[in-house]
Amino acid sequence: MGALAEILFGGLFQGSLYAMMAVGLALVWTTIGVFNFSHGVFMMLGAYLAWQLVETGLHPAAAFPLAVLATAAVGWLLQATVVRPLIGRANLVLVVVITTLAAGSLIENGVLTIWGPRSKQLPPLVDGNTMIGSIGVSLHQIAIIVVTPLILGALWMFLTRTRLGLALRAVAQNEDASQLVGLNVTALYGLAFAIAAALACLAGIFMGGYRFMSPVMGADPLLKALIVVVFGGISSISGPIFAAYLIGFFEAACSYYFGLYWTPALLFAVLILTLMVRPEGIFSSRSRGLA
Amino acid sequence: MMDTAGRNLRSPGRTPWQREAAGFVLGLAVLALMPFVFADSYSRHILIMAFIYAIVASNWDLSLGYGGVFNFGHLALFGIGVYAYALLTKLAGLDPWLALAASGVVATLAAVLVTIPILRLKGIYIILVTFGFAQLVMQVIISQSEITGGTQGIVRIPGLYLFDHNMVRDGKIGYFGIALALLAASTIFLRVLVRSRTGASIVALRDNEEYAISRGVSLVRQRLITLAASAFFTGVAGAFYAAYQRNASIDVFGMSLATIVLSMVLLGGTGTIYGAIIASFVLTIFAEAMADFGAWRPMITAVLIIVVMLVYPSGLVGMIQAAWAGLTGRLKRPA
Numbered sequence: 001m002g003a004l005a006e007i008l009f010g011g012l013f014q015g016s017l018y019a020m021m022a023v024g025l026a027l028v029w030t031t032i033g034v035f036n037f038s039h040g041v042f043m044m045l046g047a048y049l050a051w052q053l054v055e056t057g058l059h060p061a062a063a064f065p066l067a068v069l070a071t072a073a074v075g076w077l078l079q080a081t082v083v084r085p086l087i088g089r090a091n092l093v094l095v096v097v098i099t100t101l102a103a104g105s106l107i108e109n110g111v112l113t114i115w116g117p118r119s120k121q122l123p124p125l126v127d128g129n130t131m132i133g134s135i136g137v138s139l140h141q142i143a144i145i146v147v148t149p150l151i152l153g154a155l156w157m158f159l160t161r162t163r164l165g166l167a168l169r170a171v172a173q174n175e176d177a178s179q180l181v182g183l184n185v186t187a188l189y190g191l192a193f194a195i196a197a198a199l200a201c202l203a204g205i206f207m208g209g210y211r212f213m214s215p216v217m218g219a220d221p222l223l224k225a226l227i228v229v230v231f232g233g234i235s236s237i238s239g240p241i242f243a244a245y246l247i248g249f250f251e252a253a254c255s256y257y258f259g260l261y262w263t264p265a266l267l268f269a270v271l272i273l274t275l276m277v278r279p280e281g282i283f284s285s286r287s288r289g290l291a
Numbered sequence: 292m293m294d295t296a297g298r299n300l301r302s303p304g305r306t307p308w309q310r311e312a313a314g315f316v317l318g319l320a321v322l323a324l325m326p327f328v329f330a331d332s333y334s335r336h337i338l339i340m341a342f343i344y345a346i347v348a349s350n351w352d353l354s355l356g357y358g359g360v361f362n363f364g365h366l367a368l369f370g371i372g373v374y375a376y377a378l379l380t381k382l383a384g385l386d387p388w389l390a391l392a393a394s395g396v397v398a399t400l401a402a403v404l405v406t407i408p409i410l411r412l413k414g415i416y417i418i419l420v421t422f423g424f425a426q427l428v429m430q431v432i433i434s435q436s437e438i439t440g441g442t443q444g445i446v447r448i449p450g451l452y453l454f455d456h457n458m459v460r461d462g463k464i465g466y467f468g469i470a471l472a473l474l475a476a477s478t479i480f481l482r483v484l485v486r487s488r489t490g491a492s493i494v495a496l497r498d499n500e501e502y503a504i505s506r507g508v509s510l511v512r513q514r515l516i517t518l519a520a521s522a523f524f525t526g527v528a529g530a531f532y533a534a535y536q537r538n539a540s541i542d543v544f545g546m547s548l549a550t551i552v553l554s555m556v557l558l559g560g561t562g563t564i565y566g567a568i569i570a571s572f573v574l575t576i577f578a579e580a581m582a583d584f585g586a587w588r589p590m591i592t593a594v595l596i597i598v599v600m601l602v603y604p605s606g607l608v609g610m611i612q613a614a615w616a617g618l619t620g621r622l623k624r625p626a
Contacts, residue, residue, distance in 0.1 A: 029415075035415055035418070081597075082597055082600075082601070085601055086600070086601070089604065091561075093361070093414055093415055093418070094355075094361055094418075094557075095557070095600055095604070097363075097418065098550070098553055098554060098557055098596065098600060099596070099597050099600050099601075101546065101550045101553075102550065102554070102592075102593040102594075102596040102597050102600075103593065103597065105547065105550060105589050105590070105592075105593045106589075106590050106593035106594060106597075109586045109587075109589045109590045109593075110590060112586050113586045113587070113590075219546070223426060226419060226422070226423075227423075230416075230419050230423075234415070261433070261434040262434055264426070264430040265427055265430040265431055265434060268423045268424075268426050268427040268430065269427065271419070271420075271423040272408055272420055272423050272424065272427070275408060275412065275416055275419065275420050275423075276408045276411075
């Protein structure tokens, strides 16, 4: 009973973080058709910005939204400088991988220079601990588990119910047709990147509330998010969300039964197996779209 | 000739081979004279590192530039060479020279293994599988810490030897010679391969897969050949790196090294082999010149990479070709 509860809780908690990261990756992939390898750096930058704002004396309730906005702005800026000028290149996918990697390294070392290597921690969303059955958990973790589906639900409503969201999905489905009906495709590219960065920043704030922050803290969540989007299907939003929780459960179960050392290897084995059997992801139909 | 994307569309073997061979010998002679110009062991160390990077980058150019395979696991082949050499010499007690060759074979086998899942895939999916492969290799090495030393790495790996020559107290001239010989062998191998019929069919697959297959080129066989061929000298370079540094660590699987070597390939201009080699020299020396800049060094390098990607997509070789064409007054054919 204790084992099952631990795996379920761990899976829900990790899955929430992965979902926040993976949806951003998938959003950028579906709209622009590129993979943002600086996504993990957004997460780290968001956490550091939030930390700086809290440190200057702002209440977390004001600091966190401000950090999210600031990270979204950085996301937009990155898109405008190292992604948009490359659109139309024949080897776009590859070149964007290298430019986003380089931009990520630039931001990472910038953060290291500004804030130094000493570990920092953010205040938790909710203070305190509690017991669920036989396992002890922090209220911060429970808050993440509750808040994440709400945020993703809000994103879902935005994408399916608002004109702007529909425009984003239109660009994802057919860029040329979107341009023909008068959508500002360039601005929508920027929006996709900004939303992705905002989600990554939230994930960073979540993570910074229970673990020490470091300039390389985004690397591991980025890898997990990569596994998630491949597993769930790169070209949808719902696929990665389900996949994030599945991978979260899988990871929790693996580390329980096989130990921490083998878990990453098993996860990557799942990644490679998925790509061999169903490269479009297990939840995805074969068409490219945003739903 | 360049297309708008900056890819080099010149068919392999357009330059007469005699002229290329003459240029190659000249370049080799210039490099061979380097240690007599720069007699201190620090400069020689930089050159040795540049040669190692040049081997890794130019072999990556074979699969990436010529094959059009977005292989993101190339550095894992280098890392496999490092660890294969370390384990073969330290645990199995194999002769360093035999271990050097065997490491190349091990890397080639690993490349064949990773080619199997990507045979059906394209573009971003190949990036993800090969990236996953690199991570998988690293995780296996970390998890087998009683053999591989885990995150601590392996130290005191046996070095190479040359008869009675003392490689430790010769101002690195011995290692310089071996590194240069490896680079020369690797470059001859790559250039002969890309100028051959096999090389032409690899390029054909890259440029028009459907047409090449309909003309009887086997995608499976050519892709296996491309990745296996790019792996051998990469593995040997890894083994040489381990023998030279005398330690192995999982840093070789990290993103920062992969980013630097990938930018050498792209900075040089893909599909040229020589471009990757020239860019390796430029970037290594550039990075060393900024050794005192601390955290600013990776930042400056990152900005440099972005600027080159944005401004001159055909890379250094594209620049040199354009300058050469301008110099000799030859008109470029309109695109």
